[in-house]
Amino acid sequence: MPPLADTPDTVHKAIIFEDVSLRFDELTVLDRVSFELKRGETKVLLGIAGSGKSTILKLCLGLLKPDSGRIYVLGHDITLMSEEELFDLRSKIGIVFQESALFDSLNVRGNVAFRLTEEHLPESEIEKRVREALSFVELEEAIEKLPSELSGGMRRRVGIARAIITQPEVLLYDSPTGGLDPITSTTIIELIMKQRDVYKTSALLVSHRLQDGFMLATHYYDPVSKHMQPADGMPTRDIHTRFMILREGQVIFEGTAPELGRVEDPYIKEYIA
Amino acid sequence: MELISPFDFVKRSLLAVQEYAYLSLRAVTNLIRKPLYLADTIQQADFIGVGSLPIVILTGMFTGIVLALNTSKTLQQFGSLSLTGRLVSLSMVRELGPVLTSLMVAGRNASGMASELGSMKVTEQIDAMRALGTDPYKKLVTPRVIATIFMMFFLTIISDFVGLVGGWIISFAMLGLDTYQYWNSAYQALKYDDVITGLVKPLVFGFIIATVGCYYGMNTKGGTQGVGRATTQAVVASSVLILATDAVLTQLFLTLT
Numbered sequence: 242m243p244p245l246a247d248t249p250d251t252v253h254k255a256i257i258f259e260d261v262s263l264r265f266d267e268l269t270v271l272d273r274v275s276f277e278l279k280r281g282e283t284k285v286l287l288g289i290a291g292s293g294k295s296t297i298l299k300l301c302l303g304l305l306k307p308d309s310g311r312i313y314v315l316g317h318d319i320t321l322m323s324e325e326e327l328f329d330l331r332s333k334i335g336i337v338f339q340e341s342a343l344f345d346s347l348n349v350r351g352n353v354a355f356r357l358t359e360e361h362l363p364e365s366e367i368e369k370r371v372r373e374a375l376s377f378v379e380l381e382e383a384i385e386k387l388p389s390e391l392s393g394g395m396r397r398r399v400g401i402a403r404a405i406i407t408q409p410e411v412l413l414y415d416s417p418t419g420g421l422d423p424i425t426s427t428t429i430i431e432l433i434m435k436q437r438d439v440y441k442t443s444a445l446l447v448s449h450r451l452q453d454g455f456m457l458a459t460h461y462y463d464p465v466s467k468h469m470q471p472a473d474g475m476p477t478r479d480i481h482t483r484f485m486i487l488r489e490g491q492v493i494f495e496g497t498a499p500e501l502g503r504v505e506d507p508y509i510k511e512y513i514a
Numbered sequence: 515m516e517l518i519s520p521f522d523f524v525k526r527s528l529l530a531v532q533e534y535a536y537l538s539l540r541a542v543t544n545l546i547r548k549p550l551y552l553a554d555t556i557q558q559a560d561f562i563g564v565g566s567l568p569i570v571i572l573t574g575m576f577t578g579i580v581l582a583l584n585t586s587k588t589l590q591q592f593g594s595l596s597l598t599g600r601l602v603s604l605s606m607v608r609e610l611g612p613v614l615t616s617l618m619v620a621g622r623n624a625s626g627m628a629s630e631l632g633s634m635k636v637t638e639q640i641d642a643m644r645a646l647g648t649d650p651y652k653k654l655v656t657p658r659v660i661a662t663i664f665m666m667f668f669l670t671i672i673s674d675f676v677g678l679v680g681g682w683i684i685s686f687a688m689l690g691l692d693t694y695q696y697w698n699s700a701y702q703a704l705k706y707d708d709v710i711t712g713l714v715k716p717l718v719f720g721f722i723i724a725t726v727g728c729y730y731g732m733n734t735k736g737g738t739q740g741v742g743r744a745t746t747q748a749v750v751a752s753s754v755l756i757l758a759t760d761a762v763l764t765q766l767f768l769t770l771t
Contacts, residue, residue, distance in 0.1 A: 302645050324649070332647040342642035344634075356646050359549075403646075 254313070255280050255411050255443035256301055261310035263296060263490075270296050272490040273310070278411075281481055283437050283444040285454035287512070288487035294447040295339065297487075298413045301445065302334060303327040315410055332356065335404030336413040341396040343388040343403070349375070350384045353402045374402040378432055394425035401432055405440075412436065412444040418453055430456050431469050437481070438462040451513055458482040458498035486512065533733060537655060538725045544649070544656040555657040562623050562658075563665030567672070569618045574673035577610050578602055578680025586689050596695055602681030603700035607712040611674035613760055616719035619666060620752040624727035627658055628748035631731025632741040640732065655732070659724040666720030667713065674712065707771035715763055719756050726752040 250257075256278040263271040271293045278284050286294045299305045300312055303319045312319050317330055343352045351358075353374050357367045375381045378398040388396060397417055404412060414433060418426035430453050436442050438461055448454060460469040461480055472480055484501050486494040486509060494501065494509055501513065518526070585601040631654060634640050643650045678700055685691040730748040734740045 299641070304641055304644055324644075328644075328647045328649060331645055334645070336642075336645045338638050338642055338645075340638065342638035344639055344642070345637070355648075359646070359648050361549075 252316070253280055254278065255282075255315060256445065257311075257313040258297070258300075259311040259313075261300065261307045261312060263293075263300070263305065263307050269490050271300075271307070274487075274490070274492055275310075276485055276492060276495060278443055278445060279481075280410075280443050281441045283433075283446060283457060283482045285457060285482065285484050286445060286447045286487060287449075287451060287454060287484060289512075290449070292487040293490045294487055295415050298336065298415050298445060298447060301411075301413055302331055302336060332360075332407060333409050334411045334413065335407070335409035337397065337400040337404050337415060337417050339415045339419055341388070341400040343396055343399055345388050348385055348387050349380070349391070349399050352388070352399055353406055355403065356407055370406055371402075374406040375399075377405065377435070378402045392425075394421050394428065397421065397425075397429055398432065401429070401436075405436060405442075408440065408442075410443065412442050414444065414446040414448075416447055416449060418448065418450055426450070426453065427456070431462065433457065434460060434469050435462040439464065454482070454484055455498060458484070534725065534729045537651065537729050537732065538721075540651040541655045541659045541725060541728070544652045545660070547652065549652070551653055551657050554653065555660050558657050558661035559665050561626075562619070562661050563669060566619050566622055566665070566669060569622060570615050570669045570673050571676050573614050573618050574606075574611065574676035575680040577614055577673075578606060578677030578682075579684050581605055581610070581677070582681035582684035582689070586684070595689060595691065596699060598685050598689065598691060599678075599681065599696040599699035600703035603678060603703045604708065606674045606677040606681075607704060608708050609712075609760075609764070611677060612670050612712055612715035612719060613756065615670045615673040616666065616716060616723065616756045617753055619662070619669065619720075620723045620727075620756060621749055623662065624723050624730075624748040624752040625745045627724065627727030628730040628734070629741055629745045631728060632734030632744040635732060635734045636737055636740060650732070655724075655728045658728055659721060662724035663717050663720035666716040666723070670712065670716040707767065711764075711767045711771075714767075715760065718759060718763060722755050722759060723752050726755060 254277045258274050258276050261271055261274045262269070274293070274297070276284070286297060288294050296305065300307055301314055301319075303322060303324075307320060310320070314330065315333055319327065319330065322330065344355065347355070350371055353371045354367045357370060371384070372381060375384060378401050380395060380398050380402065383391060383395060383399070388399070391399065401417070417429050417433065421429065433444070433446065434457055437444060437457070446454070446457070456469075458480060459472055461472050462468075463470045483497055484494065485492055488508065493506065494504060496504075501509070504510065581602045582598055586595060586598050589595050589597055589601070631640070634654075640650050640654075643653065678697075681700070682693065682696050685696045686693055727748045730744040730751070734744040736743070
């Protein structure tokens, strides 16, 4: 793995994008995108379909390479890393895919344990950690089921369990509530909030749904009641959630929920209306 | 249907060759890198080898039967019916055993690999595997390549033998040839280089079947329709490559021996 990058502040920042551009044939997907994700922060990426949100997540993992610019993840300049080197770094990053991307030939246990099995951990240790991860997403009873036997919401929860089982330093969520009913969506957002507030994991969350972002920005997870609670009247509570809006591959807004509410840009006003 | 310029066609073709070469190279170089995924390799060997056994036996048997029937008619005209075993043996071991077994295995397994990996590709399971820190070439491609090469060797031997049995059934039951005469003639006809030719070919064909199947699977685009397209292309491309490579290998072995 290349040495830790020393120019940007990679100690306090989990992910740094510097002037990242990417084109697919004639289509510009990202155009000089720059942003930072601080350690412990959750950044909600908003934008219409095709604005480049999911591409940013794939770039963070090195699944795609940018045409230009630099990407620093956990202190490593991943634009200089080979696929072999990236496999090590990816073990510190968790991702929840848009359609869950569960391995359909493996049951829930096999999917959640995949990373640990690849690391050849003892069976007893794997079983313990799988049950812990499934307990976190409240899905222990589905451990023997195949992905085809699960509902959309259950599949997302298994996806979250698979992503968090190694307690990664960064979590990437690709439209985790897409196509789900409002109640299930709230359950998923509550799990993301729980991960944010209990484990202080840095996260990038791609979403089409503005309400998901606002819920994250205005609520906190209460470990006593085991449910989310509104953060109103608790000015000392820092919920570390910021927003970023993309339009045609460019960042057109970055800031907090109140800043987003005050923005004058007509496109953004229409988007959040 | 989309019309593409000759320049784009050449560019796409060269890119496909480059990607195929890259996949083949990764599949081979992964042999010396850990982990080796032995359990996955054994599972694939079972699926490819044991699973293909019925069609390989049937193909070998009927090929031997047809060979004996066809050659006996000509040989009878020259009063050389006793050479039936010799002709069946040489044809099966040198040519038909390896080629027909490979074509059968290609039809069954190149399509299976392309559809399985293609489905994983379009449902982002391949990306998920990479994101989880596992090299899909190492976990999915290399075990299939090793298993196919390994099992093709034994499947071809079985096919050759069953073909000879098919020829013997016809010789004994319809042509009235003596059993000892048939098997002795079949055995005496084979030279060392015939056997080597017949056993090296399936190793090369096995490599082609697995790498072509995996290549089309790993490069599938366009949802379920894309999976169907990849499956068809994998069978067509592997079959054509097997026949083309067979011509080259036959000439090469004839020159060397």
